[in-house]
Amino acid sequence: xxxxxxxxxxxxxxxxxxxxKRSLPLWARVAGDAIDLAFVAWAAKSKRTSTQRLAAAxxxxxxxxxxxxxxxxxxxxxxxxxxDPVIFSVTINKPVAEVYAFWRQFENLPQFMNYLxxxxxxxxxxxxxxxxxxxxxxxxxxxxxxxxxxxxxxAWRTVExxxxxxxxxxxxxxxxxxxxxxxxxxxxxxxxxxxxSPVLAKLLTKSQIKGDLRRFKQVMETGEVVKSxxxxxxxxxxxxxxxxxxxxx
Amino acid sequence: MRATCWMGKQKVxxxxxxxxxxxxxxxxxxxxxxxTICGSDLHLYNGFVPTMQKGDILGHEFMxxxxxxxxxxxxxxxxxxxxxxxxxxxxxxxxxQLRNFSCCENSNPTGWxxxxxxxxxTCGAFGYSHLTGGFAGGQAEYVRVPFADVGPVKVPSxxxxxxxxxxxxxxxxxxxxxEMCEITPRKVVAVWGAGPVGQFAIASARxxxxxxxxxxxxxxxxxxLAMTNAGATDVINxxxxxxxxxxxxxxxxxxxxxxxxxxxxxxxxxxxxFAYDKLKQTARIQQDRPIAVREAILACRSAGIVAIxxxxxxxxxxxxxxxxxxxxxxxxTGQCHVHRYMxxxxxxxxxxxxxxxFVVSHHLNLGDAxxxxxxxxxxxxxxxxxxxxx
Numbered sequence: 166x167x168x169x170x171x172x173x174x175x176x177x178x179x180x181x182x183x184x185x186k187r188s189l190p191l192w193a194r195v196a197g198d199a200i201d202l203a204f205v206a207w208a209a210k211s212k213r214t215s216t217q218r219l220a221a222a223x224x225x226x227x228x229x230x231x232x233x234x235x236x237x238x239x240x241x242x243x244x245x246x247x248x249d250p251v252i253f254s255v256t257i258n259k260p261v262a263e264v265y266a267f268w269r270q271f272e273n274l275p276q277f278m279n280y281l282x283x284x285x286x287x288x289x290x291x292x293x294x295x296x297x298x299x300x301x302x303x304x305x306x307x308x309x310x311x312x313x314x315x316x317x318x319x320a321w322r323t324v325e326x327x328x329x330x331x332x333x334x335x336x337x338x339x340x341x342x343x344x345x346x347x348x349x350x351x352x353x354x355x356x357x358x359x360x361x362s363p364v365l366a367k368l369l370t371k372s373q374i375k376g377d378l379r380r381f382k383q384v385m386e387t388g389e390v391v392k393s394x395x396x397x398x399x400x401x402x403x404x405x406x407x408x409x410x411x412x413x414x
Numbered sequence: 415m416r417a418t419c420w421m422g423k424q425k426v427x428x429x430x431x432x433x434x435x436x437x438x439x440x441x442x443x444x445x446x447x448x449x450t451i452c453g454s455d456l457h458l459y460n461g462f463v464p465t466m467q468k469g470d471i472l473g474h475e476f477m478x479x480x481x482x483x484x485x486x487x488x489x490x491x492x493x494x495x496x497x498x499x500x501x502x503x504x505x506x507x508x509x510x511q512l513r514n515f516s517c518c519e520n521s522n523p524t525g526w527x528x529x530x531x532x533x534x535x536t537c538g539a540f541g542y543s544h545l546t547g548g549f550a551g552g553q554a555e556y557v558r559v560p561f562a563d564v565g566p567v568k569v570p571s572x573x574x575x576x577x578x579x580x581x582x583x584x585x586x587x588x589x590x591x592x593e594m595c596e597i598t599p600r601k602v603v604a605v606w607g608a609g610p611v612g613q614f615a616i617a618s619a620r621x622x623x624x625x626x627x628x629x630x631x632x633x634x635x636x637x638x639l640a641m642t643n644a645g646a647t648d649v650i651n652x653x654x655x656x657x658x659x660x661x662x663x664x665x666x667x668x669x670x671x672x673x674x675x676x677x678x679x680x681x682x683x684x685x686x687x688f689a690y691d692k693l694k695q696t697a698r699i700q701q702d703r704p705i706a707v708r709e710a711i712l713a714c715r716s717a718g719i720v721a722i723x724x725x726x727x728x729x730x731x732x733x734x735x736x737x738x739x740x741x742x743x744x745x746x747t748g749q750c751h752v753h754r755y756m757x758x759x760x761x762x763x764x765x766x767x768x769x770x771x772f773v774v775s776h777h778l779n780l781g782d783a784x785x786x787x788x789x790x791x792x793x794x795x796x797x798x799x800x801x802x803x804x
Contacts, residue, residue: 379526387504394550403419403470404467
């Protein structure tokens with residue numbers, strides 16, 4: 166038990182040394198102090214405990230806790246956390262106008278965003294999105310374009326009342342010295358009423374969006390998503406042909 | 415169909431598996447007429463390449479007859495006799511257009527795996543783990559060939575299988591090594607490893623005009639073939655001679671102007687370095703044994719070129735970076751950009767400048783693949799190159 170406490174102290178100490186500008190490791194110490202206080206309170210119930218020693222321990226821990234709180238708040242105030250936008254990017258060997266036009270035709274997106282079943286554009290910059298959930302079932306939402314600069318940028322957000330709240334922005338730029346396109350996607354995501362934020366987007370959609378962009382490149386450059394004997398299966402499958410006849414996933 | 419499946423470390427079996435199907439418009443299905451076991455297959459066989467799965471179909475060097483075509487393939491016809499490059503390339507991305515076909519940016523559908531391990535994705539390849547896409551390989555009766563409008567090269571009927579089969583991998587691979595060395599008659603070239611790729615590196619170096627080519631290996635029969643057929647002028651058996659001393663001697667102290675390493679991650683050697691790497695590899699704290707690369711760097715003449723053709727998978731240590739920097743060496747390496755060289759080398763074969771069939775030592779039926787792997791690994795019966803026929 167005592168060793169576990171010691172280990173905790175060492176770990177939080179290491180955290181503070183390695184990341185001196187972050188308040189999180191300091192707050193971890195505060196949490197540790199709270200645990201210590203809880204244990205002291207628990208010890209107070211025991212009959213074998215000397216009241217004097219208990220009071221001393223309590224005062225010591227409380228003092229340390231107060232110092233930790235002050236330190237944490239100071240560090241937090243001196244180094245406010247900046248939430249970086251989450252940007253995913255890919256370079257496509259096609260002219261900017263062509264890449265922009267393909268994306269702008271939202272009906273094309275399910276070709277490489279493999280979780281989408283369909284996107285339908287409606288008048289007034291609105292669109293209706295249908296996505297498949299990993300475990301079956303569907304989720305739908307409506308989005309509206311908030312900015313559209315041909316050959317440069319498309320920005321959209323979900324309309325009021327969607328279950329899945331997100332905003333996204335895709336930019337198109339010519340690659341240096343080449344007639345190729347640098348595509349950058351920024352996504353913010355919020356669920357269950359939370360406002361869209363890059364943190365959630367990074368947590369939930371990183372590998373999905375990276376895969377989407379890889380497939381986007383394949384579709385733009387080679388005409389379709391590239392498939393192998395293993396890749397056409399969800400989950401692990403050996404590199405050998407599929408047993409299902411005539412199956413084109 | 416029957417296919418050679420990887421079933422675990424040093425276990426392969428020829429099993430009944432489903433036939434391949436067209437999955438994309440640019441696919442072809444081909445009926446394999448001849449295929450081989452490559453030295454790099456031994457790295458898979460021995461379990462040194464990560465991401466292998468039980469049931470993976472092996473083989474990346476094969477020639478075949480076209481039996482089915484996707485709608486998008488117009489340059490081939492049913493019945494065409496073709497050699498298929500081991501590397502899969504789309505022909506559309508920037509790297510393909512720069513003719514760096516083995517750096518194709520699109521052909522690897524599991525590209526996120528090498529992206530994590532190696533920084534960026536590699537190209538797709540037949541039968542070479544899930545790092546390179548999870549494509550079924552060529553040691554089978556039939557193969558699905560993606561981007562069939564870019565890869566396969568038609569070969570004339572008068573040339574035998576043995577003459578053209580190696581255009582699929584080892585001949586272009588050896589040739590690329592020689593090309594990397596910017597050979598002129600005055601350049602002395604040393605080649606580590608006199609296996610099939612080494613033989614073609616030697617033959618290519620001679621073809622490009624090198625007057626003196628030195629072969630290094632430990633098997634006398636391989637060194638003999640290097641002299642008699644590939645055109646090596648000198649040989650070093652590293653189990654009997656000190657490579658560094660002999661090379662210094664042969665070049666009067668300069669060291670070879672160019673070194674081509676054709677060994678790969680299971681290099682052998684003697685002395686402490688070998689024991690050290692073998693121990694680390696066995697303990698799984700290092701994937702590669704870079705003994706030949708170290709040796710080549712130390713031996714190479716200052717400002718010379720070291721071409722690495724052997725396959726490596728991960729991270730190594732005791733790498734002589736100081737030598738590399740202080741003596742101004744150039745390292746060149748890469749999976750072979752096969753597509754670049756196939757037609758050029760086919761012309762060399764047609765003109766009679768080279769007959770690649772000299773490396774063939776054994777013909778086996780596909781069903782004997784397991785015996786072939788065992789032979790090739792243990793170098794029994796003076797094995798050089800095994801051709802399998804389905």
